[in-house]
Amino acid sequence: MSKKKNVEKTEKIEQKSASEKKEGVKVEKVVLPKLEVAQKKAESVTAETISPEPIKEIPKKKEHTSELKIAYVVVVLIIILGLAFGGFSLFKSSKIDTSKIKDVDQLHALNREGKLAQDQGYIYNEFSFVKHQGLWWTEVQGVDALVKMPLHFGPREVEFIKINGQLEPEFNADQKVYIAVNPNVADKFYTLAITELSVNIAQGIGRLPIGACTSNNDTACDNRTIVSCENTQGKPVVELAIASEPSVEIKGTCIKISGEGYNLVRSMNRALFRWYGIMQ
Numbered sequence: 001m002s003k004k005k006n007v008e009k010t011e012k013i014e015q016k017s018a019s020e021k022k023e024g025v026k027v028e029k030v031v032l033p034k035l036e037v038a039q040k041k042a043e044s045v046t047a048e049t050i051s052p053e054p055i056k057e058i059p060k061k062k063e064h065t066s067e068l069k070i071a072y073v074v075v076v077l078i079i080i081l082g083l084a085f086g087g088f089s090l091f092k093s094s095k096i097d098t099s100k101i102k103d104v105d106q107l108h109a110l111n112r113e114g115k116l117a118q119d120q121g122y123i124y125n126e127f128s129f130v131k132h133q134g135l136w137w138t139e140v141q142g143v144d145a146l147v148k149m150p151l152h153f154g155p156r157e158v159e160f161i162k163i164n165g166q167l168e169p170e171f172n173a174d175q176k177v178y179i180a181v182n183p184n185v186a187d188k189f190y191t192l193a194i195t196e197l198s199v200n201i202a203q204g205i206g207r208l209p210i211g212a213c214t215s216n217n218d219t220a221c222d223n224r225t226i227v228s229c230e231n232t233q234g235k236p237v238v239e240l241a242i243a244s245e246p247s248v249e250i251k252g253t254c255i256k257i258s259g260e261g262y263n264l265v266r267s268m269n270r271a272l273f274r275w276y277g278i279m280q
Contacts, residue, residue, distance in 0.1 A: 104130065104137050104148055124155045127278050140276050143206040151269050152196065152262075155279055158270040163280075165250030171236045176208045177201055180227050180239040183218035189261050193240055193268040197257075200272050201238075214239065229254035238271075240264070248274070 107130040111121035121130040129138050135150040179201075181194055198209040213221035214228040229239045229251055237254040246259035246267040259267040273279040 104132050107132060107137070108139065122154075122156070125278055127155075129154045138278070140204050140278075142204060147204050149200055149204045151200075151272065152192075152265050153269045155273050158266045158273065159279075161246050161248060161267055161270040163248040163250065163270065163274055167250050167255070168252050170234065171253045174236055176210050176236065178210050178212040178225055178227050178235050178237045180212045180214050180229075180237050182214050182241065183221050184215075185242060187242065189264050190240065190242065193257070193259075193264050196265070197238065197240070197268050197272070204272075205275060212237070229256045240268070246270075 107116070107121060108128045110116050111123065111128050111130050116122075116130065119131065121128070123129075127138050127140075129136050131137075131154075132150075135152060136154040137148055137150050139146050139148055141147070179194060179198060181190075201207050201209045210225065212225040212227050214226070215221070216224075216226050225233075225235070227233055227235055227237050227239075229237065229249070232252060232254050235253065239254060239256045241256060241258045242260055242264070243258035244260055246263040247256075248267055248271045249256040249258070255271055257264070257267045257271050259265070270279070
């Protein structure tokens with residue numbers, strides 16, 4: 001019996017040691033620290049990949065630069081070949097890009113030679129109109145010299161606005177021109193029209209614009225002349241009014257300019273073109 005027990009005990013010990021060895025092997029195979037290092041390496045590689053610094057050293061930029069140089073050479077060759085094979089007339093008739101031209105006189109010279117596109121310049125009743133910095137410039141004969149005047153619209157853009165009526169000679173009897181405004185109107189286009197009109201009357205036409213009001217119900221009109229097309233007091237008056245339809249109405253010694261938004265500015269430009277003798 002004792003031998004049997006000893007044998008069983010020995011077998012149990014061997015089984016236990018065998019199982020411990022197996023467990024030891026399993027523990028050695030699970031290398032967690034190495035996995036963490038691998039993860040850190042992977043993270044560092046990812047960080048380097050998205051870092052902006054290595055992008056500066058990409059050699060493809062040199063290839064791109066060389067491609068651009070080749071493209072420029074090709075363009076130059078095409079131009080040379082075009083000129084050599086009768087393409088000069090084609091270049092001669094092409095319109096000039098005016099975006100970098102800062103001199104209005106130069107634009108007028110190009111316009112008179114027919115070298116500007118229609119949206120950049122044209123001749124209207126022998127007057128040169130050129131587009132520069134968002135405004136239409138023309139030259140009018142002032143009192144003593146030629147005056148360069150900028151306007152928001154050219155004559156072609158205001159042809160649809162008709163002028164009705166005829167001025168009496170008394171309109172030109174006085175050097176002053178009374179600009180009658182409605183003190184109750186607060187509108188940026190209204191202000192723009194008043195400003196552009198006054199500048200042109202002073203510099204282009206050579207007369208003295210005087211600020212006046214159509215009514216005396218505002219403190220801004222204190223000590224101002226109260227006139228309108230309905231009440232000119234025999235004075236030369238230009239009245240600006242807000243209206244849905246753009247128009248220019250002339251009666252006696254008054255010019256009434258009406259419109260809304262940019263149409264008010266168009267009506268004002270239309271009246272000036274008549275005043276300058278550019279349009280009828």
